[in-house]
Amino acid sequence: MKKWIVGCLLTLGLLEPVCAQRVEASMDSVRKKIGSEFLLTLRTQVAPNTRVQFPKGQQFGPLEVLESYPIDTVKKSDRWEFVKKYGLTQFDSGQYILPKLAVRIAKKDVYTQPITVEVMPVQVDTLKQKMYDIKTIEAAPSPNNGLGWWIVLGIVGALVVVFILYRILKNRKTTTPTATPEPLVKPIEKATQKLMALDAAQWVSKGDVKHFYSELTEIVRTYLEEEIEIPAMERTTSELIAILELVSQNKNLRLSPETIATLEQVLRQADLVKFAKVRPDIQAIESDKNRIASTIITINKAIPEIEEVTDELEAWNAQQRELARQKQEAKARKQKQLRIAIASVATVGILIGGSIVYFGMDTIKDAILGNPTKEMYEGEWITSAYGDPNVELETPKVLTRVDSEKWAKNTYAVVKEMRTFTQGSLQEPLFVLVGTNYYKQEKNPYYNQETTQIDYDKVLEGITKSWENQGARNILYKNDGTFEIAEGVKGIRAYGTMTVESEEGEQHRRYYEILLFNQNGGLQQVAVSYCEDDPFGKKILERIQGSIKLQLFNFNG
Incomplete structure (x- = not known):
């Protein structure tokens, strides 16, 4: 259990x-x-x-x-x-x-x-809630729309860029850090220090006598500018000595003729070394240096505590300073203009390059130089009927009737009645032709007796010969077969190219299309020609052909 x-x-x-x-x-x-x-x-x-x-x-x-x-x-x-x-x-x-x-x-x-x-499922009450049809497909706006606004914005942007570059360059110049000011030193002390530095440099022992004399004369000229306030650096030896003689005439400056003569002798010796490649010996070089040092000391002792220069010398100095100021301002203006010009050219280049990339070269060229066929295509078109029986169509401009006297005399041998209307010519950007013809059947090369139809090939041949009389050459055409418009009327379409010489004598290729409609012994025709590489010419052709409406012929025989 x-x-x-x-x-x-x-x-x-x-x-x-x-x-x-x-x-x-x-x-x-x-x-x-x-x-x-x-x-x-x-x-x-x-x-x-x-x-x-x-x-x-x-x-x-x-x-x-x-x-x-x-x-x-x-x-x-x-x-x-x-x-x-x-x-x-x-x-x-x-x-x-x-x-x-x-x-x-x-x-x-x-x-x-x-x-x-x-x-x-979710029930939809169509009585309370309004139903909407599916929206139709809408064409996206052309990238060329608003080109004018882009150009305006581009110009404004270019001006802004130029202003910014100008401010940057200006600030760079004005904000450049300045050197720390040196402590105040008397001119005699500065000259003495420079003479000691010249000895330490040992230019003579290095064989550079020219450099030695250049610094020696610069020391004494700098001293004269700072101590006596005369333009010594910019003057020749003769001019400097003349200024010193003018200053020595002042009672307040006790400068002897011997001191001036000693200084002149050293300066002229320096000129010979620098420009005539004279090479004095070591004793002469040492003597010149000592005489400059002695001259500087003599001038320093001769200057009173308060220096007064003559009115004539002060006026001359003021004139020289004003000329120097004007020269500096002119140089600054040129540099400013150059910077602005460079910035403007760079900005315009960037603007033009960006516009070409975004809009295309042809669009920019049309916007700046203009394009007659573009203006015609985008302008207001006219719908009208021409001939009898009429040909109704849209065109950029009203067609004008051609005087019958301009046609060849042999034309009337085969044509009973002819009405022709045109816009432009073969030498112009756009050529449009509309015509209605009644043909005779007796011995008419354009009329085929067996088929009781007009021979299109012979009609096209006649049209091309007419264009040759107007200056066209190398006319090529191809019969494209049956062409039908909205009313059910059938005809043929031919197209090709030709070379035409403009009024300026330039050769250019043109494209053309011809539409022929045969009705009861009559012929209605529409022809359009434009420059071969013109995209707006093609758009005009397509719009004209799409608007054609024909009135039927009632005439027979």
Whole structure:
């Protein structure tokens, strides 16, 4: 008996974990509208330390997984409850079955029960809510629209760039850090220091006598400018000595003629060394240096504490300073003008280059130089009828009738009646011709007696000969076969190229198209010609041909 009880207990212990391995699946609602979220909840209870893996994926059967929420864990007595939620949806109405989902518990898959859901459509009340037709396709605006505004904005931008560059260059010049001012030193002290530095440089021992005399004369000239305030650096030796003699006449400056003569002798010796390549000996060089030092000391002793120069010398100095100021201002103006010119040229170059890249070379050329066919195509067109029976069509300008006397005399041998209207000529950017002709049937080379039809090839040959009389050469044409307009009237289309000499004597190629319509012994024709590389000429041709309406011939024979 004891063994039986123990066996039952063991059996129950083994079955308990298996019976606990089940998963409950529930849905917050089984009916929702299209696109709404169905909240699916999976719930299971397991023993501690049991591993549970819920299903993953973007699609559970026909339902799409919008969101996979985190797992909630709750402890209940000696067991753990795991709760996993999913957000599901479907964008088509109808009934759908959520299939069995596998939850892995302790390395075994436990499946949920399938759930049926219904996705309801959204009802639209067309009586309360206005319905709209699908919009038609609209052409995108041409990149050439608003070109004028782009040019204006470009010019304004160029001016702004020029102003900014000017300010940068100006600020760079004005904000250049200045050197720290040197402490005030008397001219005699500065001259003495420079003479000592000249000795230390040892230019004579290095063989550069010319450099020695250049610095020696610069020392004495600088001293004279700072001490006596005369323009010594810019004057020749003769001019400097003349100024010193003028200054020495002042009673307040005790400068002897011997001192001036000594200075003149050294300066002239320096001129010979610098310009005549004279090379004095070592003793003469040392003597010249000592005489300059002695002259500087003598001049310094001769200058009173308050120096007064003559009115004539002061006026001369003021004149020289004014000339120097004007020269500096003129140089500054030229530099400023040069900077502005460089900045302007660079800005205009960038503007033109960018415009060419964005709009294209042809568009820029047309905007600046103008294009007659572009102006005609974009201008106001005129719809009118010409001839009898008439040919109605759109043209950029009104066609004018051609005087019949201008046609060749042999034309009247085969034509009963002819009305011709044109715009422009073969030498102009656009040529348009509209004509209606009645042909004679007797002995008429243009008329085929067997088929009672006009021979198109011979008519085209006649047209090309007429153009040759107007200066056209190398006329090539091709018959493109049947051409039909909206009224059901059929004719032929011929096209080709030719070379025409302009009034200025230049040769250029032209493209042309001719439409011929034969009705009851009569012929209606439309011809258009333009420069071969003109895109607006092609647009004009297509618009004219698309607007043609023909009145039927009633004449027969």
